[in-house]
Amino acid sequence: MNFGMFGGGGIKAGRILGIPIRLDISFFFVFGLVVFLIATQILPDGLDGLGGAERWLWGVGAGAVYFISLLGHELAHSLTARRYGMEVSSITLFFFGGVSLIREDSQRPGQEFWIAIVGPLASLLIGVGFLLIALLALDSTTTLHDVALALGVLNVFLAAFNMLPGFPLDGGRVMRSLIWRVTGSRHRATRASARLGQLLGVLMIGYGLGGVLTDVGYFNSGFSPIWVALIGFLLLTQAGQGVKASELERDLAALRVGELMLTPPDARTAEADLPVRILAPSRAQLDQQDVFIAAESGTAVGVASAVQILLLDEEHYLNDRLRDIMLGAGDVLPLEPSAGADEALRRLQKERTFVLPVVERGRLLGVVGLEQILKALGQQPPSLDSTSGA
DSSP states (O other): OOOGGGOSOOEEEEEETTEEEEEOHHHHHHHHHHHHHIIIIISOTTOOTGGGTHHHHHHHHHHHHHHHHHHHHHHHHHHHHHHTTOOEEEEEEETTEEEEEESSOOSSHHHHHHHHHHHHHHHHHHHHHHHHIIIIISOTTSHHHHHHHHHHHHHHHHHHHHTSSSTTSHHHHHHHHHHHHHHSOHHHHHHHHHHHHHHHHHHHHHHHHHHHHOOOGGGOSSSOHHHHHHHHHHHHHHHHHHHHHHHHHHHHHHOBHHHHOBOTTTEEEEETTSBHHHHSSOGGGOOTTOEEEEEETTEEEEEEEHHHHHTOOHHHHHHOBHHHHSEETTTSOOBOTTSBHHHHHHHHHHHTOSEEEEEETTEEEEEEEHHHHHHHTTOOOOOOOTTTTO
16 A cells, blocks of 8 residues: 555664665554454464463564565565666555655556556465465464464455555556556546545445444444544545645646746856855855856856755855856756656656756756746745754
């Protein structure tokens, strides 16, 4: 599951293949719940060794194996994204599953499809593996058989649930890739799959409320109505964010970089060897939207933003020259003025830079950054403490 709302922090639990692994605080609640359910509902009543602690030790062990398999699900997403050249910031395990934080969106429907589907496929393979071990290799009277059977069922259920066709579930992302392939429009595909996610969320909330408020047998099929309603609410919330994202994507695609870029005198020109402390003698008076074009003998050789100057520590502020902090003309591919703002935003995120040069026929026309894009959308850029590092 890819609920981004839990992906921003958490307790560091180590690294796997260079990817930071984090545990959201909600993870510990659901881990305890899984241990409780396995120990009290799945293991046989006669398991009372070690003064009654044996079943709980089995429960803790089974819970740990389940969440390792959940990590395998997320690693499948992350490693496939890496295969397509995308950077994976971290994996976070949380209340209802996990999320792989990938720094950029897929550029083609095929990428989206494979990144989304490998997670459920991994869970399905893990689940089938546990089931085969339980049914073919273990004595049905043993505790290990019961645990392996439970882990198999849990993983198969995880795969099936994630393939429900509503964003942001993996099945919703698969659906988005298919709609994207047919329509050729990513934002239309995002909107359609997010609407399906909202519908799925409403149905789950309705099912949960029906189970809580009525005695109708349909609503008592073995799933806890409160849990179903809670997951439905989370789906509805996240799918709503997906709808907003599709609208933002549409608005960005309609904007041209040439309409947003800063040009002289808005983008100030200064010699590349000019000390930063002279270029900006008072950082407290800098405007975050200021951009500087570095020049040598009248030729533009790079760009720098006020944000970069604001983030410098005291030593670098006093000693660096503009060329030390600038983004050189050869360090990044420039944008053309006809490029869409959506492309500019993807490039800013992927290349981790504050501004990008806008060039036409080898001539630097100006620069564009996150501030210009947000301003065009009527949003305020995030503020920085202008005294930081000064």
